[in-house]
Amino acid sequence: MSLLIEVLLTVGALTFMLLSVLVVEHRSMIYSALMLAFLGLLNAALLYSLGFPLLAFVQIVIYVGASVLFLAVSISLLKEPPEAHTGMGKPVLAFVSLVALGIALLASLAQGFGYSVKLVSYVLTASRLVAHGGTAVLLIFVLLAVTMTVSVTVSTTRGEKA
Amino acid sequence: MIGIGYLFVFAASVFAASMGGFGVIMHRNPIRMLLSLEVSFNGFLLLLLWSSWAVGDPVMASGLGLIGIGVSSAELALMVSIMMALFKGGYIRRLDEEELDQGESSKGEASTVG
Numbered sequence: 001m002s003l004l005i006e007v008l009l010t011v012g013a014l015t016f017m018l019l020s021v022l023v024v025e026h027r028s029m030i031y032s033a034l035m036l037a038f039l040g041l042l043n044a045a046l047l048y049s050l051g052f053p054l055l056a057f058v059q060i061v062i063y064v065g066a067s068v069l070f071l072a073v074s075i076s077l078l079k080e081p082p083e084a085h086t087g088m089g090k091p092v093l094a095f096v097s098l099v100a101l102g103i104a105l106l107a108s109l110a111q112g113f114g115y116s117v118k119l120v121s122y123v124l125t126a127s128r129l130v131a132h133g134g135t136a137v138l139l140i141f142v143l144l145a146v147t148m149t150v151s152v153t154v155s156t157t158r159g160e161k162a
Numbered sequence: 163m164i165g166i167g168y169l170f171v172f173a174a175s176v177f178a179a180s181m182g183g184f185g186v187i188m189h190r191n192p193i194r195m196l197l198s199l200e201v202s203f204n205g206f207l208l209l210l211l212w213s214s215w216a217v218g219d220p221v222m223a224s225g226l227g228l229i230g231i232g233v234s235s236a237e238l239a240l241m242v243s244i245m246m247a248l249f250k251g252g253y254i255r256r257l258d259e260e261e262l263d264q265g266e267s268s269k270g271e272a273s274t275v276g
Contacts, residue, residue, distance in 0.1 A: 143233065147236035
């Protein structure tokens with residue numbers, strides 16, 4: 001069980017490095033934005049493994065679920081050179097399939113070792129949220145609400161001068 | 163004693179933070195720089211929380227991480243909307259134009275040499 005966690009952490013860390021290289025160096029910005037979303041998800045998994053389930057939850061819901069997908073959709077709406085799309089679909093599909101197969105294999109092995117996922121209680125999550133970071137969470141929600149309002153306003157001005 | 167997997171996590175966080183800084187320095191396209199900054203943020207967030215986990219005092223780092231994620235998400239949304247407004251206003255016409263020009267010119271030089 002401990003060995004399995006070590007292997008999972010090592011694979012996750014190596015994939016984290018690979019994804020960071022792909023985000024920075026990939027020619028297509030759409031793929032870069034998608035890799036950034038996967039990087040955020042993997043970061044959430046590593047945070048969970050370090051013992052920060054609340055931060056992992058916030059990372060997935062706010063960072064990946066809202067901001068990075070907003071970035072990906074916005075970039076995909078822009079005009080990108082057609083040369084940037086050539087020949088990466090099949091390798092990416094093969095890589096994702098291999099990762100999915102590996103995760104399924106590891107999950108079946110974990111079940112064989114008697115490892116089970118501990119379900120997180122949302123009541124406990126909410127109480128921890130209020131007890132340890134009430135002010136921070138309030139600031140986050142206010143900040144996000146103001147920023148989303150400003151973002152929509154700026155996006156709909158079509159670059160006109162105020 | 164810290165396990166080898168956790169040491170790999172530390173190495174990955176330092177690598178991602180460095181890779182993001184490298185991308186900010188190397189690229190001139192503002193969206194590429196923004197993507198690189200986000201990679202750097204993910205690396206630094208993981209490094210901060212790994213350090214607090216290794217030291218054994220995760221409460222303060224958890225609050226800092228929450229604020230960091232919120233600020234980074236807000237900054238990302240605002241920057242992307244400004245980019246979209248610039249694109250719609252015609253200030254940015256095509257993405258990666260300079261990098262494509264550089265790529266084509268380097269290909270041309272290679273074919274000339276070959």
